[in-house]
Amino acid sequence: MSKGFVFGGKDGAEGAGVDCCTANAGKNEVYKVLCELECARLVEMNLPAGQGDEPHDHPIHHMYVIQGGKLKEELSGNEMDLPDHQAIIMPAGNHKIRNIGETDVKIVFVEPYANGTQNELKCELILPQTVAPTMYKTLAEDETWSVYTMEMEPGCEDPPHSHLDHFVYVLEGDGVTIYPGEQKSDVKKEVPFAFGAAFPVPAGPHCVQNTGTTKCKALVFEVKPEAKPEAKVEAKPEIVPEMKPEAEPEAKPEAKVETKPAAEPEVKPEVAQKTEPEVKPVKKKKSGICTLL
Numbered sequence: 001m002s003k004g005f006v007f008g009g010k011d012g013a014e015g016a017g018v019d020c021c022t023a024n025a026g027k028n029e030v031y032k033v034l035c036e037l038e039c040a041r042l043v044e045m046n047l048p049a050g051q052g053d054e055p056h057d058h059p060i061h062h063m064y065v066i067q068g069g070k071l072k073e074e075l076s077g078n079e080m081d082l083p084d085h086q087a088i089i090m091p092a093g094n095h096k097i098r099n100i101g102e103t104d105v106k107i108v109f110v111e112p113y114a115n116g117t118q119n120e121l122k123c124e125l126i127l128p129q130t131v132a133p134t135m136y137k138t139l140a141e142d143e144t145w146s147v148y149t150m151e152m153e154p155g156c157e158d159p160p161h162s163h164l165d166h167f168v169y170v171l172e173g174d175g176v177t178i179y180p181g182e183q184k185s186d187v188k189k190e191v192p193f194a195f196g197a198a199f200p201v202p203a204g205p206h207c208v209q210n211t212g213t214t215k216c217k218a219l220v221f222e223v224k225p226e227a228k229p230e231a232k233v234e235a236k237p238e239i240v241p242e243m244k245p246e247a248e249p250e251a252k253p254e255a256k257v258e259t260k261p262a263a264e265p266e267v268k269p270e271v272a273q274k275t276e277p278e279v280k281p282v283k284k285k286k287s288g289i290c291t292l293l
């Protein structure tokens, strides 16, 4: 199966259709794939001061700036100051970047595969932000991915929760223990926590304990639930046939042809009571969250 990308570069534009790792292969590992899931890959960019990269293309990508600096997009000539510790949702497109500042720039980002599939979550989705909001902070999100941090003091642990497919990138800490499952048990797995370590984590439930000696801090890039167009198609045919046959044929012919005193008292109570209770429970809508920082 091809794991291509939905690129943004127009045909003929410099770097269009070539991903960042392929375009810069052999160039001091400026772009490096840290880990992969079926639905996406996690990439780290290290661009030393003064160095530039080769033209390349990206799908929409959700990134976090570990160390920022001053960059120039050489195809357009635009310059930008990239602040430290900021999550940014970048649109798809081609570019060519040069580090024109005095600091090395380090960025980590997730790129979704065009034909990727998510692992199935076989329990209720209970995100850690909802059960431990003091430990988990959302930095940026849209309808496809969210970027958030986990911070935990030594000895602390979070309540059981669950995730969809996600990547973890370690910023601080020296030891974390994972307890897989919907409830904490004796089954556990120690995770080698150290700055720069990255892990792909398939959908599932667990809880986490900081079993290290210092505060731990990690980035999480988590996919959102896949859109399911089938739900909309099935809902409409059920509503239409239930409403029309019952309400219209009985009420209209009798009320207009015969005398008014006999028709009206019978028609009005039946129509009002039959139609409303049956229609309302069928109509359900879902709404998405879209926030860009």
Ligand SMILES: [Fe+2]
Pocket (backbone or CB within 6 Å): 020, 056, 058, 095, 097
């Ligand atoms: Fe890039």
Ligand SMILES: [Fe+2]
Pocket (backbone or CB within 6 Å): 128, 161, 162, 163, 206, 207, 208
């Ligand atoms: Fe978790």
